[in-house]
Amino acid sequence: MSPQDIIRTSIYSLTANRLRAALALLGIVLGVCSVITLMSIGRGSTDRITELIQGLGSNLLTVIPSGEPLTLADVESLRDPLYTPSIKAVAPEIGTFGVIHINNNTTQASITGVTPEYLNVRNLDMATGTFIGAPHVESRAEIVVLGAQVSEDLFGNQDPTGAEVRINGRQFRVVGVLAAQSGFGSLDSQALIPITTAYYRLSGQRIPGGDISVDQISVQARDVELVDQAIEEIETVLRLSHRITEADDFTVFNQQEILDTFDEANQTLVVFLGAVAGISLLVGGIGIMNIMLVSVTERTREIGIRQAMGAKRRDIVAQFVTEAVFLTFGGGIIGVIVGISLATAIDGRFLIGTEWSTRVTSDIPIIALIVSIAVGLFFGIYPAVRAARLNPIEALRYE
């Protein structure tokens, strides 16, 4: 039997029961579609994490208190180049929450008290105006830099620089607006004020000794290579100034490590989702096998006639396997089209509480198609061999 004959015969058989063929196809369509979608989501979130790492800068360290509070005195110690030669900049912050309002517009925002270093350490860009300067911190100035979203909520498209807003009842002057950011850890719905203002004017907490306590200190190492060294310097300085002999009362996070962990978790999730999608493809394959087995039984007489006409076992096997592969390949193509459309449709959308980011790379449909053909081969072989093993006379007599 020539390949054209095999293909023609298989098409003839498939068109004999279109509804059944369509249902068998559906299983594969769903399987391939979920493989495509989940793989694209996996690729998309990996991309986003990579973006994030680059955005944050891989030389960023975060120190948070885990016992004694961290203070501005600690910040000063960390800034001493004598003890911390590997550190480029230190940016402390205090986080509170507040209601900002102007005239009749009100919005809630995280209010973060920061120092001028914050701008560079966190890689921020200004949309308009200026950032918080050293004199502002010195004088506990009541000025504010708005996140893009906060600015839009309060002022629409107008430039708010110079405007007066009220934060928790106190009057603040807007000196600038941050450029809009995307994705993770965005400062769009925050407002930044001088750290001293935050401490004395907005937050209620005080520590004995009159020093200013901070919630978190961001430390920028001079270079990615110097990150480990910077961690050691931070630990040495803080242990000295906190007079620690046993357990540390602070924790240093390596931003890179956090992101690596996150990336790892993400990869695990992607593999897991891929496995789930794979299972649905497998179920589709079993559906194909089921349909093919039914079809072999139903077409026993046809098989008998073909054998009586001189069909060899391999001709019968070829016919049935080709049918199964046609089904899975057809299902694969439809699945690829639907899957790519779905992945493209959800890209960048906010659904079920998350922002989805997907990326369809050219290898994804190729993998999906190869897998679907393999599924057809795998699950088509058994029914095909069963068909070929039929005894011609019994097959002919079958009613």
Added chain:
Amino acid sequence: MRSTSNPDQPVIRIRDVTKIYEMGAGTIQVRALDGVSIDIHDGEYVAIMGVSGSGKSTLMNIIGCLDVPSEGTYHIDGQAVEAMSNDRLADIRSRKVGFVFQTHNLLPRLTALANVELPMMYGHWPNRRDRAENALTLVGLGDRTHHRPTELSGGQQQRVGIARALVKEPSVLLADEPTGNLDTSNTAEILNIISDLNHENGITVIVVTHERDVAARADRVITLSDGQVISDEIRVSPARGGNVRGLPRTPLRGTKGVKPTQPNFAENDSPLPPKPSPPPSRGRLSGGPR
């Protein structure tokens, strides 16, 4: 000459063939054939008769290589069928023997043409379409090539079955009650086609029938009973009066004593000259399986 170089060698040589069907997990044994020995030579026209259940179809299936004997030997063209692989058996089915079934056994969703092409497809023949069209024309269905079996009458379906069997120019044409379901005029038509194939093209024909007048066309009538050959008689074909093939022979009874030799048979081994009409445009021997 179609078969082997030795004209005396029978096309079909069956020796002590027994077919046992086991039923109910081997508790019941049905001896459908019980020690059958038959030789059939090239160009013979044989009718097999016998009551229902006497083993006629079983014998035909074995001759057609659709089934294998439980015991005994069967040689086709000098080759032992028992020793053949599945593929070899399939080859014989697609090339050497043409089988006409009582119940047509056409594929319902294929056109008459495609049904006739089927054995050539499995036998890798060239010019399938032309050959199939010629074969259909030969059986008088030249204008029905694109009809499906359900769009044809019973007699027409049977003729498609014959076209399908003869298109591959078989050495042996097997017909298991080919006219069982047909009226008299259709029966006559089908029998004429079969007789023509035997007379003009020298194809060996074996027909199973219940009807005397169908058997009357044959040169030789073998009667089965309970799986055994109870008579095997060479008769003078009325249609051809006094043909050499019809040399009277002593009817033999029993299974072992069947005389396989047929004097003068070899003289008729070459195909008879074709009749002028209908034009047998089948191009015999002009091509074959690649």
